[in-house]
Amino acid sequence: MAAAAASAGRTAPGPGTVVVVGSINVDLTVSASPLPRPGETVSGTQFSTLLGGKGANQAVAAARAGARTLMVGAVGRDPFGAVALDALRADGVDVGWVEEVDGSTGVAHIRVDSRTGENSIVIVPEANGAVTAERVRAALTAAAPTSPVVLLQLETPLEVTVATASACADLGLRLSLDPAPATPLPEEIWAGVWLACPNETEAEVLTGTRVTDVRSAERAARWFLERGVHQVVITRGGRGTVVVGPSGTTEIPAFGVTPVDTTAAGDTFAGALGAAVAAGLPWPVALRRAAAAGALATTKPGASPSIPTAAEVDTFLKGR
Numbered sequence: 001m002a003a004a005a006a007s008a009g010r011t012a013p014g015p016g017t018v019v020v021v022g023s024i025n026v027d028l029t030v031s032a033s034p035l036p037r038p039g040e041t042v043s044g045t046q047f048s049t050l051l052g053g054k055g056a057n058q059a060v061a062a063a064r065a066g067a068r069t070l071m072v073g074a075v076g077r078d079p080f081g082a083v084a085l086d087a088l089r090a091d092g093v094d095v096g097w098v099e100e101v102d103g104s105t106g107v108a109h110i111r112v113d114s115r116t117g118e119n120s121i122v123i124v125p126e127a128n129g130a131v132t133a134e135r136v137r138a139a140l141t142a143a144a145p146t147s148p149v150v151l152l153q154l155e156t157p158l159e160v161t162v163a164t165a166s167a168c169a170d171l172g173l174r175l176s177l178d179p180a181p182a183t184p185l186p187e188e189i190w191a192g193v194w195l196a197c198p199n200e201t202e203a204e205v206l207t208g209t210r211v212t213d214v215r216s217a218e219r220a221a222r223w224f225l226e227r228g229v230h231q232v233v234i235t236r237g238g239r240g241t242v243v244v245g246p247s248g249t250t251e252i253p254a255f256g257v258t259p260v261d262t263t264a265a266g267d268t269f270a271g272a273l274g275a276a277v278a279a280g281l282p283w284p285v286a287l288r289r290a291a292a293a294g295a296l297a298t299t300k301p302g303a304s305p306s307i308p309t310a311a312e313v314d315t316f317l318k319g320r
Helices: 002-008 054-064 079-090 126-130 133-146 156-173 187-192 202-207 214-225 265-278 283-297 310-317
Strands: 017-021 025-032 045-053 068-076 096-102 104-114 119-124 149-152 174-177 231-235 239-246 248-252
Touching: 002 025, 017 133, 017 265, 025 079, 025 310, 045 054, 054 068, 054 079, 068 079, 068 133, 068 174, 079 096, 079 133, 096 119, 096 126, 096 133, 104 265, 126 174, 126 283, 133 156, 149 156, 149 265, 156 174, 156 187, 174 187, 202 214, 214 231, 214 239, 214 248, 231 265, 248 283, 265 283, 283 310
Parallel strands: 017 068, 017 149, 025 104, 068 096, 149 174
Antiparallel strands: 025 045, 104 119, 231 239, 239 248
């Protein structure tokens, strides 16, 4: 199967297990162009209430890419919590480790420029702050026999990040960290990270190296490698992706698409890559599928609705 995938470059991942530790939000999205300046009111063209949060987006992306996917997080006992859980279940995500807590579910207010597809986001964490280190370690210990790939972001408390990295190191699990929103992290975290997947802005915040080209991306990636990370993938939007690891540096060109909404592109890339790695696909094939999935996610509005299935990625890659 792996050989076929390597030759075709578009074979969908087979079963593999992905555990996502992270945020669950409901996205309140408005579209307009131009977006309002401070003190200005403009008329919009669209409004939606949909599943979001970097953790939930990555879980949906992994599930649609074919992985058995388990979500670890928290929602409030409110109508938005029901919306989020129903949406995750609809994509086959196991929500047995999603805790329902008193209070409100996390929300994100997203403003999308309907002409360019660019966005700005304000996140109110709410229930995401109730995720605990103890619950994360229990979930990862229970999932460990399936040798899952673990996906993590930074929209939950810092203690959750530390606990996830520590548990993955102890249990021998491959942890993929999407360090967003970017913030300095304790040094001990990196020893538990198998893959770091920042965008160019996040890479600069963490390493102090401004990423402007492949050479500077490689310098930033070395910062992660020196701290024990096995692979580094720096995404650069329409300028492609730079991958640095034991085999050297590789540049993956971006797929040419017309963006409509970039909201979940990075999450889609991370989730699809996690699913491909969990399925045992060769590294170059996994990266290409993730890049294709991320590109496709920019061609539709909304976060979770824009995330493609494995079949859609197959069709997109056919003949490319």
